[in-house]
Amino acid sequence: MVIELPARPRKAARRKYKPPADPRFRIFIIDSGWNAVARRVLRHNFALIRRLHREELIYLLSRKKSVEFIGRHRSLIGRDPIIAVHDLKAMGGRGTAAFHGFHLHLGILRTPRQALVALQTFAHFVGTHRHSRNLEVDIRTGLRREGMLGSVEILLHKVPRALGV
Amino acid sequence: MLDRFGEAISVVLGALALAYLVYEIDRRKRRLRDLFHVLGSEEADISGELLSMVESGELQPYSREARA
Numbered sequence: 001m002v003i004e005l006p007a008r009p010r011k012a013a014r015r016k017y018k019p020p021a022d023p024r025f026r027i028f029i030i031d032s033g034w035n036a037v038a039r040r041v042l043r044h045n046f047a048l049i050r051r052l053h054r055e056e057l058i059y060l061l062s063r064k065k066s067v068e069f070i071g072r073h074r075s076l077i078g079r080d081p082i083i084a085v086h087d088l089k090a091m092g093g094r095g096t097a098a099f100h101g102f103h104l105h106l107g108i109l110r111t112p113r114q115a116l117v118a119l120q121t122f123a124h125f126v127g128t129h130r131h132s133r134n135l136e137v138d139i140r141t142g143l144r145r146e147g148m149l150g151s152v153e154i155l156l157h158k159v160p161r162a163l164g165v
Numbered sequence: 166m167l168d169r170f171g172e173a174i175s176v177v178l179g180a181l182a183l184a185y186l187v188y189e190i191d192r193r194k195r196r197l198r199d200l201f202h203v204l205g206s207e208e209a210d211i212s213g214e215l216l217s218m219v220e221s222g223e224l225q226p227y228s229r230e231a232r233a
Binding site: 028075079086102103139 | 190196199200203209210224226227228
């Protein structure tokens with residue numbers, strides 16, 4: 001007796017995208033493409049960002065739109081790829097008049113390793129701070145801590161080398 | 166004479182090392198703040214334009230389906 005297994009039904013059309021119900025952040029990716037190193041790291045590791053799209057709103061600006069946008073905001077020249085994060089909770093209260101998010105300026109980094117570490121740090125931060133009560137305090141505390149760690153690193157590595165120890 | 170000269174060299178080198186240390190720490194802090202740049206009222210126009218691009222429908226949220 002031969003039992004025919006039912007043919008595996010082909011997956012129906014992909015489910016339609018539903019925007020997240022309660023996003024905390026709006027994330028924009030602006031990249032004119034001038035920094036090939038950072039652009040490549042961002043493209044190859046886009047999964048880190050994609051993972052966030054179920055809970056947060058992500059917007060990708062095309063290369064053309066990014067060039068035009070940066071042209072209108074010249075303080076951003078040389079800083080893209082930029083990942084702009086808007087904190088919707090902070091913006092709900094005061095709009096853009098006070099703290100309302102942060103930018104990750106990947107374009108100021110020169111090596112793939114630096115860009116990857118920054119991207120990983122960013123993805124981890126956004127993923128773990130969506131319920132933050134005060135994002136501004138969290139960011140500033142994190143920056144202070146990193147600054148102190150950097151100072152300790154200099155003291156431990158650069159000074160002994162400079163002194164020939 | 167040589168002792169005093171040696172001392173002076175040591176003091177100068179020590180001061181240079183300290184100055185380099187302060188400069189390097191400050192440089193790294195500035196770089197970190199530039200990498201993770203906190204948005205305030207100074208960036209209101211930049212954020213406002215992104216917001217209006219969303220509100221006008223010029224930008225649509227990313228979805229895997231749309232990219233597939």
